[in-house]
Amino acid sequence: MWPPKYKGFMTFTRELPPYEPPESRVKHFQEFTSSLPADRLKAQGYRCMNCGVPFCHSGCPLGNQIPDFNDLVKDDDWRGALEVLLSTNNFPEFTGRICPAPCESACVLGINEPPVTIEMIEKEIADRGWAEGWIRPEPPRVRTGKRVAVVGSGPSGLAAAQQLNRAGHTVVVYERADEPGGLLMYGIPNFKLDKGVVRRRIAQIEAEGVEFRCNAEVGVNIPLSELDQYDAVLLAIGSTRPRTMADLGIPGADLEGIYPAMRFLTQATRRVLGKPINDREITAAGKRVVVIGGGDTGSDCVGTSLRQGAASVLNIELFPRPPLQRAPRNPWPEWDFVLRTSSSHKEAPGGDCREWCINTKRFEDDGTGHVCALHAVRVEWSEPDAAGRRQMRE
Ligand SMILES: Cc1cc2nc3c(=O)[nH]c(=O)nc-3n(C[C@H](O)[C@H](O)[C@H](O)COP(=O)(O)OP(=O)(O)OC[C@H]3O[C@@H](n4cnc5c(N)ncnc54)[C@H](O)[C@@H]3O)c2cc1C
Ligand code: SF4
Structure with a gap:
């Protein structure tokens, strides 16, 4: 009943x-x-x-x-x-x-x-x-005569373009990459978000009247002056520059074999989509991989490395393993800082490949300019002080 x-x-x-x-x-x-x-x-x-x-x-x-x-x-x-x-x-x-x-x-x-x-x-x-075909293009009934440029086509640029266009403005999206979508397309792996799902939505936005100009990097091959013709410009350019191990001053961080996540993940998705790799090929196949950083991006690198056939994958994280249940200082309805084991981590042999409280100290050169070892220390964290800050001790 x-x-x-x-x-x-x-x-x-x-x-x-x-x-x-x-x-x-x-x-x-x-x-x-x-x-x-x-x-x-x-x-x-x-x-x-x-x-x-x-x-x-x-x-x-x-x-x-x-x-x-x-x-x-x-x-x-x-x-x-x-x-x-x-x-x-x-x-x-x-x-x-x-x-x-x-x-x-x-x-x-x-x-x-x-x-x-x-x-x-x-x-x-x-x-x-x-x-069911309920989601269809919804072009505006009238146009305002105003023109808007949106720079960047990640989720924020796409949502802004769709809303502005539906309000009747004429929208042109400039995208640096060869295809729109930002991190939806080239960051988040296909096994988490199928690229057909992203393309289907972009096709709907296009059918509503938004124009996408790809391979168009504003400030590089598109002069800034081109934006003068618009009534408004919306910047939705994301955060391209990674914080690398070199930025953190870790010796050996510029050795070959050490890559920021996005270089690895972008290539991986391009390969899945059958697109050319216009960069030095990076693959985890047959490699012993260490992923530094135990967040969602690290988890995506773990899942991608396993799929590419890595010999082994270890994921190291600076912070301690979160508790299984909310700590008293983290009450409902706050975001719960508890242990989450992603589907990628569960794919690792043994059901998890994370090591907690590990700080990277330096990378070792194999004599040819390629990394051959990572030197790290275990750390301890104090209980948070009144401001929520913890002290780290090696
Ligand atoms: C590996 C990874 C996994 C993630 N997984 C998740 C997840 O599971 N869940 C979640 O909620 N979030 C996830 N995120 C975060 C999420 O992807 C971002 O928060 C989101 O994509 C930000 O959207 P955005 O539109 O601001 O920027 P972006 O998606 O970064 O898009 C910015 C776009 O601007 C373009 N651009 C930059 N400069 C120019 C220029 N000068 N001219 C033209 N175009 C330009 C870039 O090429 C890019 O396409 C993940 C992020 C990463 C890196
Ligand atoms: S989903 Fe929202 S409305 Fe439903 S039980 Fe949870 S808090 Fe209440």
């Missing part, structure tokens, strides 16, 4: 769809998630308590109307749910796949139960919207 006698959160437990097992998914670069059957998706939507004060709203940087779309999913009104979702979020098929989901950290149900599966529901609504 639907809906069941008792409220969803009293009847159903949190459920996520299974992933393809690690041993088979590391053999390819495709997405490996699946979907729950429709009745179990509805049950997940019904777990939402429709709180009087929905703290999930404050957790979501977009202000998504989460209880509203959860309720519509519960009632099997997927099209209505999509409308609600699109009213605040231009690209739910991206956020439903890769957002860290601060809404779930802030979910009221999360105080004493596993939170509502908000991100998974978002992905299902978006994917259904595309599959």
